[in-house]
Amino acid sequence: MSKADSSVQRDAAHPAAVGEPGGGLAVAVWATLKRDLTLMLRRRGEVLNPLVFFALVITLFPIGISPDPELLATIAPGLLWVAALLAALLSLDSLFRGDYDDGSLEQLLLAPQPLAMLGLAKVAVHWLLTGLPLALMAPVLGIMLALPAGSYLILAISLALGSASLSLIGAIGAALTVGLSRGGVLLSLLVLPLYIPVLIFGAGAVQAAILGDGAAAHLAILGALLALALMLAPWAIAASLRISING
Amino acid sequence: MWAFINKLRSPKWFYAISERLLPWFWVAAAALILVGSVWGLAFAPADYQQGNSFRIIYVHVPAAFLAQSIFVSMAVCGLVYMVWKIKVADMVAAMVAPLGAAMTFISLFSGAVWGVPTWGTWWMWDARLTSMLILFFLYLGVIALRGAFASRDSASRAASVLAMVGVINIPIIKYSVDWWYTLHQPATFTVTGRVGMPMEMWAPLLIMVLGFYSFFIAVTLMRTRSEILRRESNKRWVRELAGERH
Numbered sequence: 001m002s003k004a005d006s007s008v009q010r011d012a013a014h015p016a017a018v019g020e021p022g023g024g025l026a027v028a029v030w031a032t033l034k035r036d037l038t039l040m041l042r043r044r045g046e047v048l049n050p051l052v053f054f055a056l057v058i059t060l061f062p063i064g065i066s067p068d069p070e071l072l073a074t075i076a077p078g079l080l081w082v083a084a085l086l087a088a089l090l091s092l093d094s095l096f097r098g099d100y101d102d103g104s105l106e107q108l109l110l111a112p113q114p115l116a117m118l119g120l121a122k123v124a125v126h127w128l129l130t131g132l133p134l135a136l137m138a139p140v141l142g143i144m145l146a147l148p149a150g151s152y153l154i155l156a157i158s159l160a161l162g163s164a165s166l167s168l169i170g171a172i173g174a175a176l177t178v179g180l181s182r183g184g185v186l187l188s189l190l191v192l193p194l195y196i197p198v199l200i201f202g203a204g205a206v207q208a209a210i211l212g213d214g215a216a217a218h219l220a221i222l223g224a225l226l227a228l229a230l231m232l233a234p235w236a237i238a239a240s241l242r243i244s245i246n247g
Numbered sequence: 248m249w250a251f252i253n254k255l256r257s258p259k260w261f262y263a264i265s266e267r268l269l270p271w272f273w274v275a276a277a278a279l280i281l282v283g284s285v286w287g288l289a290f291a292p293a294d295y296q297q298g299n300s301f302r303i304i305y306v307h308v309p310a311a312f313l314a315q316s317i318f319v320s321m322a323v324c325g326l327v328y329m330v331w332k333i334k335v336a337d338m339v340a341a342m343v344a345p346l347g348a349a350m351t352f353i354s355l356f357s358g359a360v361w362g363v364p365t366w367g368t369w370w371m372w373d374a375r376l377t378s379m380l381i382l383f384f385l386y387l388g389v390i391a392l393r394g395a396f397a398s399r400d401s402a403s404r405a406a407s408v409l410a411m412v413g414v415i416n417i418p419i420i421k422y423s424v425d426w427w428y429t430l431h432q433p434a435t436f437t438v439t440g441r442v443g444m445p446m447e448m449w450a451p452l453l454i455m456v457l458g459f460y461s462f463f464i465a466v467t468l469m470r471t472r473s474e475i476l477r478r479e480s481n482k483r484w485v486r487e488l489a490g491e492r493h
Contacts, residue, residue, distance in 0.1 A: 172408075172409075172412055176392060176405050176408065176409060177392075177395070179396075179401070180395050180396070183395070186391055186392065186395055189384075189387065189388050189391055190388040190391075190392060190409060192384070193381050193384040193385050193388065193413075193416075193420070194385075194412070194413070194416050194420075196381055196420055196423065196424070197416070197419050197420055197423035200423045200424070200426065200427040201423065201426075204426075204427065225419070228419075232415065236408060236411075236412050239329075239404075239408050240405065240408050243401050243404045243405050243408065244401070244405075246401070
């Protein structure tokens with residue numbers, strides 16, 4: 001499988017790389033996107049696991065705390081957000097792991113296109129197959145937690161926006177720990193403190209929608225965090241990948 | 248300027264210059280902390296609301312100052328190491344990380360001790376306590392990441408990147424925690440009941456802050472010197488140094 005993986009990438013990226021070194025950025029980014037999507041969709045289990053984990057964790061809370069709908073409704077925004085965040089975190093370790101193991105990460109490093117952009121393409125795929133499904137699934141779990149009406153759309157939007165930042169920030173941690181054989185727990189230790197602002201404004205948006213305060217301000221700040229992460233994280237990811245490969 | 252930077256590159260030069268600076272910082276730290284604590288603990292007037300328990304401020308505030316500035320200095324060292332490949336900068340970054348974590352712990356612990364007479368509880372999810380706790384976790388992350396790599400060069404560069412990422416996030420975390428706190432908690436407790444501090448309380452605090460900083464610099468220089476000897480132990484000048492001291 002790994003041999004086929006790298007050849008998919010090489011076939012797609014090579015013509016552009018040979019033809020015009022430094023150019024063909026769009027081709028390379030598109031090829032990386034397509035390759036990662038293909039690979040992930042071939043391993044459906046890996047895509048589904050975070051979603052199952054999300055549902056499972058949400059099931060634990062009523063059992064552990066209380067099945068009382070009123071109590072659940074007050075803590076539902078935070079529970080949903082924390083559980084989604086943990087589910088996204090769980091899938092991070094495999095973000096660069098496969099590519100690191102079969103050597104295609106080194107091919108990305110050698111490509112004439114900037115590594116930051118190629119890394120961004122990989123993060124985009126991670127968000128598409130983890131963050132976005134989690135956001136779409138959250139309203140269903142919201143019903144189970146008796147989340148008050150009127151906040152479902154905001155819940156999905158805040159998770160979709162917020163999980164993009166989570167993927168970007170988390171990818172820095174994943175890139176830093178990909179070279180370590182047991183980087184999983186360390187990864188959560190590095191990344192979780194950095195997730196806190198996103199959690200505050202994400203859960204805050206849902207809370208505000210329930211209270212009728214208008215969640216626009218929270219969503220705007222989530223968007224601002226995403227813009228900042230989009231601007232800075234790719235460079236940190238690229239630098240971290242270089243460290244992990246050379247070390 | 249470039250000559251200076253080139254000098255900084257050399258651990259040997261740093262070792263020599265720090266040997267001359269070190270006693271001064273030790274003397275300054277000892278004198279300032281002694282004066283500040285005697286003045287603050289014995290002579291400064293008691294607070295009209297909090298009584299004598301406010302005196303923990305003379306440990307709590309300097310520790311909190313240091314906790315934050317050590318993280319920034321660690322990130323600056325990381326940047327210097329990544330850009331100019333100055334090894335001493337990385338040694339300093341490695342040496343200050345546990346100090347910063349210790350200072351964060353001291354400020355958290357003294358805050359908890361202070362909380363008992365003031366709030367009636369050891370822990371409150373107060374905005375400042377919360378962001379300090381997160382800062383503590385950030386320190387632990389940097390230390391753990393540095394320890395996880397087998398190769399020292401990778402460890403140094405990874406820790407540098409993480410410190411820089413962390414330092415960008417610290418203000419974001421601080422402001423979002425402030426926001427969170429004002430949204431969720433009624434502001435019934437104000438940490439500082441006083442608007443302005445009288446001079447007699449404020450002056451020893453300033454002296455203590457300066458004393459803590461001198462102590463930090465002295466400890467950092469000392470630890471960096473031993474780290475230089477450890478990392479450069481196969482260099483000739485270190486061998487000669489060891490030989491002549493035998």
